[in-house]
Amino acid sequence: MKKKFLLIFLLLTLTFIASFAFTGCNGCGLKSYRITITCSPEEGGSVTGQGMYKKGSAYILKATPNTNYVFDGWYMGESKLSEDLQFSGTMGAFNIQLTAKFNYNETxxxxxxxxxxxxxxxxxxxxxxxxxxxxxxxxxxxxxxxxxxxxxxxxxxxxxxxxxxxxxxxKSYKLVINCKDENKDDLGNVENNFRYGDRYSFDLNGKIDYYKPQISNIEGIIDINNSLLAGQLNNSVLKIDATFIPKTYKINFKLIDENGEIISGQTQPSEYKKYLESYRFVPKDIDGWVKGVEFVEGTLTLNDALLGEQLTNKQNELTITFVYVSLTKPRTIPVKYVNAIGKKIKEDTSVTEEIGNNGEVDVIEIEDYFIDVAKMTEIYGEKFNSSENKLSFTMVSDKDFCITLYYKSKTVTLTINYLKEDGSVIANQYTQTIDYNSSYNVTSPTVKGYSPDKPVVSGTVQKADVSITVTYTAKKFKVTVNYYYKGTTTVASPQKVFNSVAFGSTFT
The missing domain is CATH 2.60.40.4300 (Immunoglobulin-like)
Known part of the structure; x- marks a missing residue:
């Protein structure tokens, strides 16, 4: 068999050499020849590699047997060239006709x-x-x-x-994106449900208030090739950590006068700060104006006195207002009227004066109130003229400067008398000094054997003294007298009953 294969190979080679010698190099490599393959039987299998090849080019032929068939070999005519499924060679200057033979395997x-x-x-x-x-x-x-x-x-x-x-x-999975800050502290999470092989995509922008993600979009496929998840696929919950950094806010500075008007000719500056970052801002000096504060400071958090509320309201730009007082125009300040505990008793008035000048305020009388001379003298000293009820002052640039006048309420006397029905005193008199228009609530004292007609005395005083009488009525009791012979339980005389005996009275 080997000798036969060798003979066929030599014939193919000699044919190629003869063809080369005959044609020479003129047009060498340009002409193509065909390889045609027939499957026998046709249902026995399939082949690849047939087609046109240039002379001298390599070819590879492959045979694939169908189910229940085995490959017998490559044949040229009746001669078997090879039994291998793959057959290769170099194309000669001639067409090749081959047969791929398959045998049915019944076993x-x-x-x-x-x-x-x-x-x-x-x-x-x-x-x-x-x-x-x-x-x-x-x-x-x-x-x-x-x-x-x-x-x-x-x-x-x-x-x-x-x-x-x-x-x-x-498998089904819950994929959780753990949102953490730069210190690995938890900020919250984002999650969704997926199945193995699904593609996931999380847009993290705006997911965590006051922070922004280092990576805006986390995406991938849930499979064994995902390095973030491969080691977790035996769990039902998959986790990916995402780092968030504090958001940067633009802080605008608003420069206004006492009336809330923007100071003309001044640019409104701004700065940038990150959430959780501390700040200290110094308002700029403006000729002809006095700034209300020398600086403001704090930390950009929700609890910050200046900016916390704006952060809570999810504002992207924040504002700090600086109030300035003009040195070149009169200033108007409020005049406040309060009682001894600082409660407002009259609508504010105002007084206007240029900064540095002296002014005067009338301490007016207010219905139902006295001027609290002692308090006014304690606060203002010689500036308060009690004989003329006038208060002098010097206008200053302090934005919080105001004038407060102190008063005390006019009073009445509440008197409560506690008497028996016959008018005699049964308990000590109660007295109380009460401000005008104030309420009172007094519990009547307990007296053994008596009931008051007013257990609680309450009401509101007007502008006159109040006198009230509480009358006590003696309680009444049922008295039963039993008669027995001495040293026995034998009844000596019929029982006697007194159905209504007043406390403190006698009976026979």
Whole structure:
């Protein structure tokens, strides 16, 4: 057989050399020749590699037998060139006609196993097992990460060619994006449900208040090739950490006068600060104006006195207002009227004066109130003229400067008398000094054997003294007298009953 193969090979080679010698190099490599292959029988299998080839180029032919067929060999006419499934060579200057012969195998049967997911997508190469007809088989099914499989093994007797599909169901996962700050402290999380093989995408912009993500979008595929998730796929919850950094805010400075008007000719400056960053801002000096504060400071958090409320309201730009007092125009300040506890008793008035000048305020009388001379003298000293009820002052630039006048309420006397029905005193008199229009609530004292007609005395005083009498009535009791012989329980005389005996009275 080997000698026969060698002879055919020599014939092909000699033909190629003869063709080369005849044609010379003129047009060498330009002409193409055809390789034609016939399958015998036609249903025995398939081949690849036939077609046009240039002289001198390499060719590779492949044969694939169908189920229950085996490859016999490559034939040129009746001569077998090779029994290998793959046959290669160099194209000569002639067409080649080959036959790929297959033989039917009556004794073997094949088990073909397809591996697909629950969507019908192929997830692994088919497994083909060849057995003799009637032979048993037992195949273990591999577990795959991210799937649950419907069969753990396949077994049986292979009498016919058989095809089986093993279905892998994709596992369900909850994917949690843990949002953390630069110190790895938790800020919250974002989550969604997926299945193995699904693509995920999380847009993290705006997900955490006052922070922005270092990576705006986290995306990928939930599978074994994902380095972030590969080690977690046996768990039902998958986690990915995302780092957030404090958001940067633009802080605008508003420069206004006492009336809330923007100071003309002045640019309104601004600065940038990050959330959680401390700040200290010094308002600029403006000729002809006095700034209300020398500086403001704090930390950009929700609890910050100046900016916390604006942050809570989710404002992207923040504002700090600086109030200035003009040195070149009169200033108007409020005059406040309060009682001894600082409660407002009259609507504010105002007084206007140029800064540095002296002014005067009339301390007016207010109905139901006295001027609190002692308090006014304590606060203002000689500036308060009690004989004329006038208060002098010097206008200053302090934005919080105001004038407060102190008063005390006019009072009345509440008197409560506690008497018996006959008008005699049963308890000490109660007296109380009460401000005009004030309420009172007094519990009547308890007296043994008596009931007051007013257990609680309450009401509101007007502008006159109040006198109230509480009358006590003696309580009445039932008295029963039993008569017995001395030293016995024998009744000596009928029982006597007094049905209504007043407390403190006598009975016979």
């Amino acid at each position: 073997n049967r094949t088990l073909t196993i397809h591996f697909k997911d629950d969507l019908g997508t192929k997830i692994a190469e088919d497994k083909i097992i060849t057995k003799k007809k009637g032979e048993s088989y037992n195949v273990a099914i591999e577990n795959k990460v991210g799937y649950t499989v419907d069969k753990t093994s396949l077994s049986g007797v292979l009498n016919d060619n058989t095809t089986v599909t093993v279905t892998y169901t994709r």
